[in-house]
Amino acid sequence: MNGKILIIGANGQLGSVLTTALQNRYGLENVIASDLRKQEHNHGIFEIIDATDYDRIQHVVTQYNITQIYHLAAILSAKGEVNPLQTWDINTKTLLNVLEISRLNHIEKVFYPSSIAVFGAAALKHNTPNDSYLNPSTVYGISKVDGENWVQYYFLKYGLDVRSIRYPGVIGYQTLPGGGTTDYAVDIYHKAVLKEPFVCFLKEDTTLPMIYMDDVIRATMELMEAPSEKIKIRTSYNIAGLSFSPKDVALEISKILPNFIIAYKPDFREDIAKNWPKSIDDSHAQIDWGWQPNYNLEAITKSMISALNDYYKKAV
Ligand code: AKB
Numbered sequence: 001m002n003g004k005i006l007i008i009g010a011n012g013q014l015g016s017v018l019t020t021a022l023q024n025r026y027g028l029e030n031v032i033a034s035d036l037r038k039q040e041h042n043h044g045i046f047e048i049i050d051a052t053d054y055d056r057i058q059h060v061v062t063q064y065n066i067t068q069i070y071h072l073a074a075i076l077s078a079k080g081e082v083n084p085l086q087t088w089d090i091n092t093k094t095l096l097n098v099l100e101i102s103r104l105n106h107i108e109k110v111f112y113p114s115s116i117a118v119f120g121a122a123a124l125k126h127n128t129p130n131d132s133y134l135n136p137s138t139v140y141g142i143s144k145v146d147g148e149n150w151v152q153y154y155f156l157k158y159g160l161d162v163r164s165i166r167y168p169g170v171i172g173y174q175t176l177p178g179g180g181t182t183d184y185a186v187d188i189y190h191k192a193v194l195k196e197p198f199v200c201f202l203k204e205d206t207t208l209p210m211i212y213m214d215d216v217i218r219a220t221m222e223l224m225e226a227p228s229e230k231i232k233i234r235t236s237y238n239i240a241g242l243s244f245s246p247k248d249v250a251l252e253i254s255k256i257l258p259n260f261i262i263a264y265k266p267d268f269r270e271d272i273a274k275n276w277p278k279s280i281d282d283s284h285a286q287i288d289w290g291w292q293p294n295y296n297l298e299a300i301t302k303s304m305i306s307a308l309n310d311y312y313k314k315a316v
Pocket of ligand 1: 170179181182
């Protein structure tokens with residue numbers, strides 16, 4: 001890659017890990033991380049950007065001669081329901097700012113993350129196809145359907161090379177997610193390693209599509225590096241990792257930590273989850289740009305427990 005990458009939302013669950021991966025691949029000096037505030041873990045070039053501020057994004061794009069943008073800032077499904085209008089405003093305004101700035105500045109490539117939250121009650125629950133009818137039940141999901149259509153519009157109308165993936169629930173030890181319905185699948189490992197009981201906000205048998213962070217980062221980079229003619233879907237690609245329920249993870253954890261205790265206290269997030277797919281058909285991603293996940297539940301559990309053990313030992 002020639003040029004410079006701007007990451008908007010670099011301190012989020014995905015952004016923190018993706019920033020490091022992009023820095024390692026393209027060089028520290030070629031990746032500009034940005035978010036609402038600087039954090040201790042930020043290394044390399046960092047700029048404060050509130051993505052609702054068009055002029056601020058434009059300023060940074062000009063300052064660094066940016067050629068690619070990863071727009072990761074968004075309010076997720078559960079948090080989004082607390083203030084739906086604000087969520088709509090932030091999620092859609094920031095995307096339109098990025099698309100318009102990208103068009104006017106001849107940005108070469110843009111990445112836009114979508115989510116399994118685009119699916120609603122009308123979609124098939126098993127092996128949900130890429131081109132399902134989309135009637136999401138959350139404002140986050142509605143904003144992602146809207147976003148997918150906007151990115152396709154900018155591609156068709158202006159030739160802007162925007163690429164997108166519908167992420168399942170992301171599991172990683174590096175960062176804590178915030179405000180999602182799938183977040184339990186990260187929190188559960190923290191509690192298990194800390195030897196604390198875990199109270200799950202979903203029912204024990206609520207199965208959802210999930211994916212390990214290493215697979216997410218690889219998928220994102222593979223999609224962004226694929227030749228343009230291979231990208232046949234310009235709304236967003238389904239990708240699958242694996243599917244499991246809270247009971248499945250608890251069982252896998254107890255193979256390593258036999259004293260692990262879980263209780264179930266479903267709340268409003270169960271209502272969100274029950275409208276989402278149980279598993280995803282990602283055949284288009286497989287055929288078009290060769291997508292294949294690597295991690296199953298056993299591998300994820302071993303990796304999470306070992307990494308979090310190290311983390312909490314160091315933290316003591
Ligand atoms: C959420 O739970 O809101 C996110 C997602 C599936 O997009 N993790």
